[in-house]
Amino acid sequence: xxxxxxxxxxxxxxxxxxxxxxxxxxxxxxxxxxxxxxxxxxxxxxxxxxxxxxxxxxxxxxxxxxxxxxxxxxxxxxxxxxxxxxxxxxxxxxxxxxxxxxxxxxxxxxxxxxxxxxxxxxxxxxxxxxxxxxxxxxxxxxxxxxxxxxxxxxxxxxxxxxxxxxxxxxxxxxxxxxxxxxxxxxxxxxxxxxxxxxxxxxxxxxxxxxxxxxxxxxxxxxxxxxxxxxxxxxxxxxxxxxxx
Numbered sequence: 001x002x003x004x005x006x007x008x009x010x011x012x013x014x015x016x017x018x019x020x021x022x023x024x025x026x027x028x029x030x031x032x033x034x035x036x037x038x039x040x041x042x043x044x045x046x047x048x049x050x051x052x053x054x055x056x057x058x059x060x061x062x063x064x065x066x067x068x069x070x071x072x073x074x075x076x077x078x079x080x081x082x083x084x085x086x087x088x089x090x091x092x093x094x095x096x097x098x099x100x101x102x103x104x105x106x107x108x109x110x111x112x113x114x115x116x117x118x119x120x121x122x123x124x125x126x127x128x129x130x131x132x133x134x135x136x137x138x139x140x141x142x143x144x145x146x147x148x149x150x151x152x153x154x155x156x157x158x159x160x161x162x163x164x165x166x167x168x169x170x171x172x173x174x175x176x177x178x179x180x181x182x183x184x185x186x187x188x189x190x191x192x193x194x195x196x197x198x199x200x201x202x203x204x205x206x207x208x209x210x211x212x213x214x215x216x217x218x219x220x221x222x223x224x225x226x227x228x229x230x231x232x233x234x235x236x237x238x239x240x241x242x243x244x
Contacts, residue, residue, distance in 0.1 A: 008050045018043045020050040028064040029131045034075065044078065051082050064242055067132055069235040076236065084238040089214040093228040094207050100198060101226045106191040107183070108153035113162060117152050118144060120159035128178040132239075135176070143176060151195055153179070153188045163192040172200050174210040189222055197226070213237065 007021040019035045032054075034047065058066065068084060070076045076086075113121070121144065122137050129135075135143065143164050144150055149172070153161035161179035165172055174196065179188045197208065211234060212219040220230065 008054055018047045018050060020047065020054060022054050022058060022066060027131050027134060027136070028062060029134075030058065030063050030066050032066055032068045034068070034078065044081075047078055048081065051078075059242060065132070066240045066242075068238040068240075070238060071235045079238045082240065084240045086236050087239055088237040089233045090211050090235040090237060091214045091220075092209055092211050092231045092234050093220070093223045094209050094231050095197075095223075095226065095228040096207050097201070097205060098227070100201060101194060104187040104190055106153075106187040107155050108160060108186075108188045108191055109155075110151050110153055110191055110195045113144065113147075113150035113152045113164075115144065117159055117162070121152065121162050124159055124162060124180050125176075125178050127180050128184075147175065148172075149196055149199060151192060153192055155183060155188075161188045161192055163196055165196055168209075170205060172196070172205055172208045174208070177210075184218075190226065193222075193226055 007019050009019050021033045022030045023033075066084075068075075068079055069090060070079060118137075118141060122140055125135055125140060146166065147164040148167045149163075149165040151163050152159045160183040162176070163174065164176040166175045167173065174193070177189060177192060179192075200208065208228075210223060210228065212223070214220075214233065224230070
């Protein structure tokens, strides 16, 4: 990530005590990425200075809203002090490998994704997600390159959905699943997931995991219908809105 996006670094007594990066993507929404030294109390003020500097830059770039994910008390302390608002949670669902779920009839043909599908994948992603959760074309290109398993769902030879999966410590992880809005509720998302589960069914992986927002009822319902179990919260979602 540091190779692709500029970072602001805070230094105290010639030691790096904090790093803050908010990469500009294709939209008017940006995500903050931050890290602080173990001696957090001494880096709070410096991190605040970094945020104020970047905040002015974002306003000049006409960014409307900034998001952040917190997984620790120190990051939540910072975000609270910067007037970010906690708007929800990221939750994890896990499926133990057992009997395969039944697949419903789908209009789509599932095949392996290639680099040539990237433009259609970007289009599906932009249509399927609101601005906050869209991936930029650059991020989707990197995600497709790094995916251990990638498929597209074709309807009349056009991409109407896609799935990207990675491998995290011997656990298949569904990193991205999207279906064009006009083709949702037609079994395409389910077909993409079942196709991936079938791909890994003979491999010696204990579970498959995915994360989603706690208020994304449609997503949670889909995964639970495929025997995924809701495990719990892994991060809080925060936003800072420049318009109020």
